[in-house]
Amino acid sequence: MRIGSSMGDKPTIRNVADTASVAVGTVSRVLNGHKSVSIEVRRRVTEAIEALEYEPNRVAQSMRLGVTRTVALAVRDISLPGFGFVVNAAEEMLRNDGYTLLLSITNEQKDRELQLLRILYQSRVDALIMATSSEEDVELCDQIERVGVPVVLLDRDVSKKFDSITIDHRGGTRKATELLIGLGHTRIALLTGRSSLRPGRERIAGFEEAFAGLPDRERNGVVRAGGFSADFGFRETSALLASSPRPTALIAGGMGMLSGMLQAIRSRGLKVPDDISVVAGADSELAGLTDPEITAVHWSGADEGRLAVQLLLNRLRGFKEPAPQNILLSTELVIRGSCAPVRE
Amino acid sequence: MRIGSSMGDKPTIRNVADTASVAVGTVSRVLNGHKSVSIEVRRRVTEAIEALEYEPNRVAQSMRLGVTRTVALAVRDISLPGFGFVVNAAEEMLRNDGYTLLLSITNEQKDRELQLLRILYQSRVDALIMATSSEEDVELCDQIERVGVPVVLLDRDVSKKFDSITIDHRGGTRKATELLIGLGHTRIALLTGRSSLRPGRERIAGFEEAFAGLPDRERNGVVRAGGFSADFGFRETSALLASSPRPTALIAGGMGMLSGMLQAIRSRGLKVPDDISVVAGADSELAGLTDPEITAVHWSGADEGRLAVQLLLNRLRGFKEPAPQNILLSTELVIRGSCAPVRE
DNA sequence: ATGAAAGCGCTAACAT
């Protein structure tokens, strides 16, 4: 069988060499800008390249050089509002450095992650940006390490082993909770992801920090940790609103959760902020456009993406940072109109 | 210089062969499931593979086979609400077929697209899904064809040359406009992208179709075609609301545009739907969560992504469809609470 | 300054 039949018949360095009547090595030298090529030969080669519309074959280059100029980015779900900014920024930065982005959706399923890591190993990607489904799973960690390339975790904490960009959910949630407490709320519910994952864990910690100074009888915070999804937000909010006494304030501690929470509030016929105060634990277009607008914990997804790539590029350029680097990205509380003083 | 030094020292088929005391060809046969391998040898090879944790090098396979099992997807901006679903679905379907997704952001800039196409050519991707910045630009078309692989355009119409998945914006906008006209509105403004691109062009056509039956003095539709962005939506809405007589109904004909439009309406102190009726030309989480919820033209982004990949896979599997395939994805009008009868 | 040739890891054709 003819080799490479499906690759089309793109010109190779051999064709260029023949056309310019030089050796392939010389063409390679021209392509890679080596100085030791005479003006005359360089001209002939350049002309041949243009005449043939030659483009180097990156697969062959990767084969020879042992580097693919490819970085993989694996996220749970790219349709979640926040991730778009991260990916946009990461792609742009990678592109500017000559890298290509390989995107994978994990759905937060371990088997997909494992399968993915195998593919990435086989594909010989140069680096890896990932939000894993677990921080403790040994098999997962092992497989990540086995890929054998620089890794940056997104909002995950395996800090002894891997670089990471983390978000200060703790500080953000603390500020949000303090705002609510300052308004007289004490029956506040935090809905967030399971505490085995950093975002949920840190939000819970911040929540508890805010309550720490209060007298015992005012420590009425309740935590529902189980997921980041709109679905979870809807179910838990509905349950909470049906309980008695019901919370007077709610914090939606997850990227996709706000919509479910608002839906539940609305379907129960309650008004924000008169009947109930709401804070979003992650900012989004949605938070800024509801009526009233929703007070939210904000951070820059673009910075998150850029910093992740920056860390990667440092490693790839061989700056041998001995220890894992863990960068904490700050959050700020954007005050809008969804929180009001408590009323009995 | 040692070759492949940065690739780590992953075991090769050679190592497996040595460990199992067989020839590399035999290992290859085992890997690729050829029948003509004795039980005994197959066992030895399998053991060696596991012992060494060997994984085939896809770069080498690509080199040899002339196929990379990689598909590129290029969109304007992945943070736009709608694209996430398309990409999610496309990635899932590609993965199930053993393909890997390469994602690029074009920002709707021609130079980026051109640069990208060069990289994709060099990378020898197997296929291409793309929403181009232009349907007429000859250079762009030429470069797309030069990549020499199956292409599916997303909501673009170059139907003589390329496969495409297109959305029925025309029907959707017609239905939206008819709804508004039925409510007594005639001073309706459509904000959408430039008419040189299919989505804008088709929305304008649907808009005009809806007005076609009306007597001349009621044909007061106005079109502002120039962009799909929230920014454009804000600016044009602001201008429109300041004009006199101002429109009584607005259609936001773009994926990211609704937010800008609502912001402009709000900053002018107007209420939806009492002061002004609004329809979103693209549905989103936002449209379902404002108060009132926004009536919107809806379609399935997931279907869009899946169909695009389906078309690609058909081509890649060599079903030689002679002519370009152009699939039209239907839209429906989701009636919510943002449209009210006109009042003077 | 340039040519010749080795070799990256793999598959398939060709032997045996």
Place this chain on the structure above:
DNA sequence: ATGTTAGCGCTTTCAT
């Protein structure tokens, strides 16, 4: 059933 080998396109070392 299995071993041997050519060759995919490229870069780099070694000659000259």
